[in-house]
Amino acid sequence: MAVINVTNGTQAILTLGYDLATSVPGNAGGLVVPFVQDITVNATPGTVRYSTLDSTSSSAFTTVNENSISLNLLVDETVMFGDSSGNVNTVIDKGLFGTSTSKDEIFFSVSVTGTGNSGDIYIAGKGFIGGLAPTASIDGAVWLSPCEIIVNGELTKTVE
Amino acid sequence: MSVRSDLITQITTNLSGHSDINISQELPFDSGGNPLYEKNPNVVYVDEQDIVVEQLYRTLDQGNVNQTTTTVNAYLSTDAKNQFTDINTVVSNLLIARNVVTNVTDSNSDYETDIEDDTITYTFAYTFTTTI
Numbered sequence: 001m002a003v004i005n006v007t008n009g010t011q012a013i014l015t016l017g018y019d020l021a022t023s024v025p026g027n028a029g030g031l032v033v034p035f036v037q038d039i040t041v042n043a044t045p046g047t048v049r050y051s052t053l054d055s056t057s058s059s060a061f062t063t064v065n066e067n068s069i070s071l072n073l074l075v076d077e078t079v080m081f082g083d084s085s086g087n088v089n090t091v092i093d094k095g096l097f098g099t100s101t102s103k104d105e106i107f108f109s110v111s112v113t114g115t116g117n118s119g120d121i122y123i124a125g126k127g128f129i130g131g132l133a134p135t136a137s138i139d140g141a142v143w144l145s146p147c148e149i150i151v152n153g154e155l156t157k158t159v160e
Numbered sequence: 161m162s163v164r165s166d167l168i169t170q171i172t173t174n175l176s177g178h179s180d181i182n183i184s185q186e187l188p189f190d191s192g193g194n195p196l197y198e199k200n201p202n203v204v205y206v207d208e209q210d211i212v213v214e215q216l217y218r219t220l221d222q223g224n225v226n227q228t229t230t231t232v233n234a235y236l237s238t239d240a241k242n243q244f245t246d247i248n249t250v251v252s253n254l255l256i257a258r259n260v261v262t263n264v265t266d267s268n269s270d271y272e273t274d275i276e277d278d279t280i281t282y283t284f285a286y287t288f289t290t291t292i
Contacts, residue, residue: 009222035219074217074225140216141265141291142225 004113012039013111014071016091023107025115025122031091035074037144041110041123042068043155067125067151069110075134075143096147100129108149109158120160127151163230163261163288164209170260171204171234174253181236181250188235197235201279204254207233216291225291232286240280254284264288 006012015030017023022030046063082095091099091106099106109124131148172183181202188196188205197205209232216227234254244250251271258269266289274281 006220009220012220034221035223036221037217037219039220074219074223138265142217 011111011114012036013115014039014069015109015111016089017107018089018091018104020107020124020126022089023109023124025109025111025120029089030109031079031089033071033073033079033096034076037072037074039069039071039110041155042066042070065154067153067155068127069108069125069149069151070131070146071148072144072146075145080134080143080145096129097132100132103128105152106149115160118160122158122160123155124158125149125151125153125155127153162209163286164206164232166260167232167234167257167286168206170257171206171254174257175204175250178244178246178250180244195235197237197281198279201237201239203236205235207235228290228292230288230290234284234286235281236284237279237281240275240278243280251282254282258286258288261286261288264290 004011013025014033014036015023015025016033017030021027024030043065044067045065047060048063049058049060051058078095080095080097082093082098085093087093090104094102094104105126105128107124107126109122112121112123114120115122127149129147130150131146134143134145136143168183168185175181175183181204183204184196186196186205188207190196191199195205197203209230212229212231214227214229215224217225236254238244238247255269255271258267261267266287268287269284271282271284274283
């Protein structure tokens with residue numbers, strides 16, 4: 001057992017694609033989102049709580065999973081607004097902002113332990129980009145934005 | 161142009177109407193154990209700039225954003241008992257010289273005084289912050 005160390009900058013990587021293949025870490029055609037400050041994979045089963053007369057504690061049952069990916073990033077102009085190159089990967093073409101406003105479904109992967117080595121783990125899925133709220137202040141002097149991927153369906157773990 | 165040379169140019173402009181004060185291009189190095197500004201009263205000396213680079217934002221891919229703080233000190237000594245009648249104007253002109261440095265997120269100037277024997281020394285500190 002060992003903690004997963006993300007110090008060297010090659011572990012926690014978010015890759016976006018227009019299909020499953022381009023979203024796989026390390027594959028050609030994917031958009032690797034740069035300048036990510038933090039990233040969180042939210043894998044949360046929905047639950048309903050209920051009480052019964054014969055118990056002093058509430059009970060619960062699960063409903064569907066509600067998954068999302070949330071992150072904060074420094075805004076890169078090309079990644080946020082696209083390169084308008086007509087790239088088949090529409091996330092590269094439109095950028096995060098354009099993909100969000102056009103409500104395009106995208107595929108994504110979050111590398112947990114890096115890429116390119118046998119045994120590397122990544123979490124993948126598909127969903128919609130939302131939660132963009134670019135903000136700037138003279139104290140920081142760069143644009144910052146939160147971002148969320150509202151996952152459509154289930155998250156999957158893959159081992160390379 | 162360095163921050164130091166920009167400041168010297170602006171201070172020269174701001175004090176151009178004051179014939180009793182000169183602005184030196186020299187660094188305020190020691191001469192005979194005494195800084196030049198103590199040896200030569202009524203001359204403004206601007207020291208070399210000090211630069212500190214700190215990490216402002218860290219990112220998971222190590223695309224870090226840094227903040228650079230540049231500090232420059234300037235010195236003016238004069239007769240403590242017979243200061244210029246417009247010394248407050250002189251001080252103000254020295255303080256606002258910081259406005260010549262642009263493209264910074266923060267720009268500050270302040271001063272402190274030190275009296276030794278019959279000489280008062282004004283030490284001005286200019287601080288500029290940029291993000292890179």
